[in-house]
Amino acid sequence: MSAELPAPDERATRDLKSRGIGLVASHSESAQAAAAMLRRRYDFADERDATMLVALGGDGFMLHTLHEMLDGGEFRPVFGMNRGTVGFLMNEWRLDRLAERISDAKPVTVAPLSMRAETVHGDEWTHAAINEVSLLRETRQAAKIEVLVNGRVAMPELVADGVLVATPAGSTAYNLSARGPILPLSANMLALTPIAPFRPRRWSGAILPDDTRICFRVNDPENRMVSAVADQFEVRDVSLVEVALDRSRSLTLLFDPEHALDERIAMEQFAT
Numbered sequence: 056m057s058a059e060l061p062a063p064d065e066r067a068t069r070d071l072k073s074r075g076i077g078l079v080a081s082h083s084e085s086a087q088a089a090a091a092m093l094r095r096r097y098d099f100a101d102e103r104d105a106t107m108l109v110a111l112g113g114d115g116f117m118l119h120t121l122h123e124m125l126d127g128g129e130f131r132p133v134f135g136m137n138r139g140t141v142g143f144l145m146n147e148w149r150l151d152r153l154a155e156r157i158s159d160a161k162p163v164t165v166a167p168l169s170m171r172a173e174t175v176h177g178d179e180w181t182h183a184a185i186n187e188v189s190l191l192r193e194t195r196q197a198a199k200i201e202v203l204v205n206g207r208v209a210m211p212e213l214v215a216d217g218v219l220v221a222t223p224a225g226s227t228a229y230n231l232s233a234r235g236p237i238l239p240l241s242a243n244m245l246a247l248t249p250i251a252p253f254r255p256r257r258w259s260g261a262i263l264p265d266d267t268r269i270c271f272r273v274n275d276p277e278n279r280m281v282s283a284v285a286d287q288f289e290v291r292d293v294s295l296v297e298v299a300l301d302r303s304r305s306l307t308l309l310f311d312p313e314h315a316l317d318e319r320i321a322m323e324q325f326a327t
Contacts, residue, residue: 068154072098076157077105079120081112086138092150107132107309109153113139114228118185118286121306125167125183134160134309143227143319146311160309163240163316165224166265169301170285172293175276184285185306186225188298189250190271191217191282193291197253198281199274205267212274213258216251217281220269220298224316227323235260237324240317245269245300271296 078099080090089111093099102108110120110133117135124130134157137145146156167183174180192198198217202210221230223238226246231237235248245267248260263269273281276294283293310316 068152069097071109071154071157072100074154075100075104075106076109077102077107078109079111081116081119081138083112083138086111086116089136089138089148089150093153096150097153105131107134107157109133109157110135110145111138111148112145113137114141114144115139115287117144117308121165121167121185122183122286124306125304130304130306132162132307132309144224144308144316146309146314156311157309159312161312161315163308163310164305165222165240165308166300166302166305168220168222168245168285169299170283171297172283172290173295174290175280175292175294180290182285182288182290183301183304184225184288185222186228186286187219187221187230188296189217189219189229189284190273190293190296191250191284193280193282196279199279200281201272201274202247203270203272204263206270209261210255210258212254213249213252214254215249218247218249218271221246221248222265222300223320227320231323236262237320238262239321265300267299269298271298 080086108131135145136148167185168188170182170188172180197214200213202213223240223242226238230246230248233248233250235246238244238246243265245263245265247263252258273294280292283290283296
């Protein structure tokens with residue numbers, strides 16, 4: 056006896072291909088297992104043809120997926136489901152009602168930072184960062200960094216392990232671990248946060264409007280080597296790093312209404 060066909064409404068909820076929804080997953084065992092279950096339940100569009108993506112993995116895989124869009128110039132909304140560790144940028148994993156969840160999802164727009172770095176060897180690199188751009192000492196010696204804000208010297212010399220600039224979306228990541236402020240998504244601000252500062256010892260950083268241009272000049276870069284990291288992309292032996300928000304390449308994340316990113320960022324202030 057042949058299997059009973061699903062009802063028309065049920066077929067519609069399983070057909071994600073006609074809506075241009077594709078599926079991507081990290082290489083982890085849990086993400087691949089979840090992807091297999093979803094493919095048995097739903098009909099997805101080919102990733103190359105999709106106008107929207109469901110991403111399975113953790114925060115690292117979400118950042119990887121978003122950076123692929125930035126590199127390729129194709130910006131598609133992403134509905135993430137957590138099959139990783141923290142999953143701050145992800146929704147909860149559930150097999151059922153995926154079509155309805157995507158239809159009801161709340162979009163959140165995230166603009167990346169743009170980093171331009173010059174090295175002591177004369178090389179120049181540019182890269183985007185969704186969470187933060189950080190400068191970190193490479194040796195046992197503390198970094199010595201001049202900080203300029205909109206072309207003006209704001210701090211002649213910061214002596215520290217490093218310094219970072221974080222977006223609101225990234226303010227609960229490395230920035231928070233460095234005792235930086237949590238920024239609401241609607242704040243239109245950037246966090247400038249020192250990492251283990253030695254001088255000035257009491258400087259805890261600054262909150263700046265998100266149209267601010269921030270420049271870091273490394274003092275004595277040949278002897279006190281510093282690296283610059285834009286999310287997961289590292290440039291070694293930098294002498295100068297410029298950071299600014301790039302609104303021309305905004306990304307869209309989709310969240311369950313009861314699991315909205317802005318609410319989770321706000322509640323992180325009460326985490327113990």
